Amino acid sequence: MKPIINETLIDLSLMATDKKTAIQDLAKQIQSDDRLNDYDSYIEEVFRREDLSTTGIGFGVGIPHGKTDAVKIPTVAFGRSVEGIEWESLDDEPVHMVFLIAVPEAAASNAHLKILAALSRRLMKEDFRQELMQSKDEASLLSQLNEIFEVALQN
Amino acid sequence: MKVIAVTACPSGVAHTYMAAEAIEMAAKEAGFDVKVETQGSIGIENALTKEDITSADYVVLTKDMQIKNETRFSGKTVVRVSVGDAIKKSNALMKKLQQHYDSKNK
Secondary structure, rough: OOOOOOHHHEOOOOOEEHHHHHHHHHHHHHHHOOOOHHHHHHHHHHHHHHHHHOOOOOOEEEEEEOOOOEEEEEEEEEEEEEEEEEEEOOOOOOEEEEEEEEOOOOOOOOHHHHHHHHHHHHOOOOOHHHHHHHHOOHHHHHHHHHHHHHHHHHH | OOEEEEOOOOOOHHHHHHHHEEEEEHHHHOOOOEEEEEEEEOEEOOOOOHHHHHOOEEEEOOOOOOOOOOOHHOOEEEEEEEEHHHHHHHHHHHHHHHHHHHHHOO
């Protein structure tokens, strides 16, 4: 099974300065790793969810997500923006860390929710947020993130 | 001292779990026993047992959403906080609980 996140799916210096472009850029990386059946309908689903309520959960973190048949395999892409991206977050602060989540409709029905729950919990730890924000070591970030996600999906 | 809590938020995707983690972290730091039930979109996890409730000194409930089965806490000392305060101010909350506990058990 492919890991949930890999080196193709991590971008430690996002160029995008707005939410829409940031989501599109990360989704293109998911697409380029052959994890989507249909880029357009995946993006449409993510924006539909975004319109329901903001995914800016505070602490500089955004967790846009889409669960749809347009996705082949459960995936998380991570992007970091030093400048910050306006996300209409609950705390009105810009987003510096974006986790774009893609889960197939057919996957265990709550796979994306489990990933989000585990990620939300870990984000409360300040040292984890600092590492996400500052680390230049992609390999170390990847192995930590994969571990969190794999444990989440086993439970 | 033992603190139990139930967290829930409108979308049940992130803040329920952030609040749970924040309460757990703050309670452990304060040296309390703690157990937090989450009522999120995955369903109820880490459900509080009768024994948990009986042995708890304080019950913390988030107030953004109706907590399921709230009647099980009748007769207990219940503290209601917003999810946002649970996430950001759990350390202060634990301090207050400790003060309350100390003044009651002098």
